[in-house]
Amino acid sequence: MLKNRCHNMRWLFGLIGTLVLTTSTGSELVTLKATHEPSQSLVIYSSTDTDRMGYLLQAFQHQHPDVRIDYHLMDTQDIYHRASSEMDSQAPTADLLLSSAMDLQIKLVNDGYGASHQSPQTDNLPVWANWRNQAFGFTYEPAVMIYNKALVPELAEVTTRFDLARSLTFDVGYLRKRIVTYDPQHSGLGYLFGTHDAIQSEDFWYLARSLGDMEVILETSSAAMIDKVASGEALIAYNVLGSYARARANENPDLGITIPRDYCLVMSRIAVIPQAAQNPKAAGAFIDFLLSQEGQKLIANAASLYSLRNDIQGEATAARLRQEARGPLIPIHLGPGLLVYLDKLKRQDFLARWRRAMARE
Template identity: 40%
Template sequence: MNRRSRLVSRWLLLIALVATVVGADETLHYPATSGDGPRSSLVIHGALDLPQMRPLLEGFQRQNPGLAVRYRNLTTLELHERFLAAPDEADVLLSSAMPWQYRLANAGHAGSLESPAAQRWPGWARWRRELFAITFEPIVMVVNEAIIERFGEVRSHADLLALLERHAGALQGQVVTYDPASSGAGYTYAIEESRLSPRYWDLVAALGQAETELVDTTGEMLEGLIEGRYLVGYNLLGSYATARLVDQPQLRIVVPEDYTLVTQRLALIPRQAPHPEAAERFLDYLISETGQGVLARETTLGAIHPALDGPGTATLLRQERGEALRPITLGPSLLATLDDLKREALLTRWQREFTP
């Protein structure tokens, strides 16, 4: 079969597997093709866009054709609230909202995975055997080449701060970042950076001087950058930027040299999962060398498995960036980001520094 035939076959398969979009409720459904009958099924709720999730689900069902798989794509907040309202609806929860996932596990909502793969998973990428990081995604900047040609290279947070302080007038309204008051990701990055960098608050003030636009998602930032409404984007999810900007040569992705936050998507199996055996099988797949290999080759999410060291892996990124990488720690410190008093204090200062 030649390459074109393979591509046509792939698209026909995708159509046959019934991908539906209904309002904000995006789903993928893979009917069982053999095996145990209608009771053999798996329900996954995730905050991960369909193009990134699809190859993982296809690879899993090739290994498990007797399982009917349904994936529902939600925002991080929707996923969390839906679980609290119906803790027995989904078999697996997958989310980049690290503090919320940790809170669920810490509160006893996660079952334990006792497989050999779970025991071998790196200690820094799991909490007990209940919560597993499966991706390694740097937080990046995106800079229009026109800015680099006019004002010079932007390689670090220090470079960005200097750019904003010297040329705030020229950049008025043309910089974009997360709104920490309305975005869970934006708030998480803000609290992490305020711990990491003594000059973080100077950067927030400089963003304010440039009348930076505040939005809720990386997708909104990328849309504005592609359309030319923004020339600089700060704190975008690198996995989404890499996938979206592949045909946008005027936009450069910058992995900051001084420090780079790294977020991870966390997977757990709810204690009340309706199909626990299928859930364990899927989570085992996500942390297997096979599943992580699919993730490295066919997505931009960054594989963690220590046996993988090529493009699309945490191993290669660590070799290239070394100590500059700052993965958000998977542990009790995540709960501090959900403390109401700490949140109010940080947002109050953020607004004070941001407002000229």
């Protein structure tokens, strides 16, 4: 998979001849050389795949040809620990952190690791997507269900969590071992969705027990979950990132997407400028680009990450999502509430309850 993606990237950036691809320990590094001298550098730690972010990096560099971009791809835990420990030891760190772990990004800002940035673009953000002018949401990605409509078209009628739990309990076990969801124990995003489901309603635990009874398959990424549904190994996946599901459903007509009707959680990827950033100006410019109309268009169309701005038209946009959703969209708000489930005891407690629901201990 990694190899394949490297190949894609080489093809993509090879066209304009600015790509230097390196793999180092645990992370993947893509460098876009500056085409204008004198050059400055922008170091990004990100959890978003390069084949999605590549378009944005290129377009940004097209606007700022003097900026050399070092794009380090790593997982969200690594972003948090590397950035905070680098700042604690006063070692050089990234200029920008882009992470889907909303809670960890908020913890960095809460603990004073963030630098402020304010511009017309950030002022334009909805209140829930900007915390302290230090953490900025730049996508609007729903947590959806995706099912194999070629195998079980009736799953289109499962539109709420209650419907799903009832199907699991009463529909004589045809979903046993054929439903897949995030593993909150091993996936930060799975934990974020799980805990926010639990905040929304105590019914979540009814669903969790039903999932456990049906021996739910647990995965650590949306891509893996969609793969299982596409192959027919699973029939339905719960809490899949809508952005990934949308892209795959467009290629594969067997896949159907359901936006939960009871409520639909919406997550946002978060940009934070570390307080020790070497080039906070370029980082701010990149954030402004992500939030600009051009950047958001690329997010919606090329990267299919669901744009946050209301004035973007297209399939993977907040505007389209609002049209399609038949129930409330609940964006996860940036703020101290996100710190709650990072609490050591809270996490232990949540995961213990989850494990009991899975009946695996």
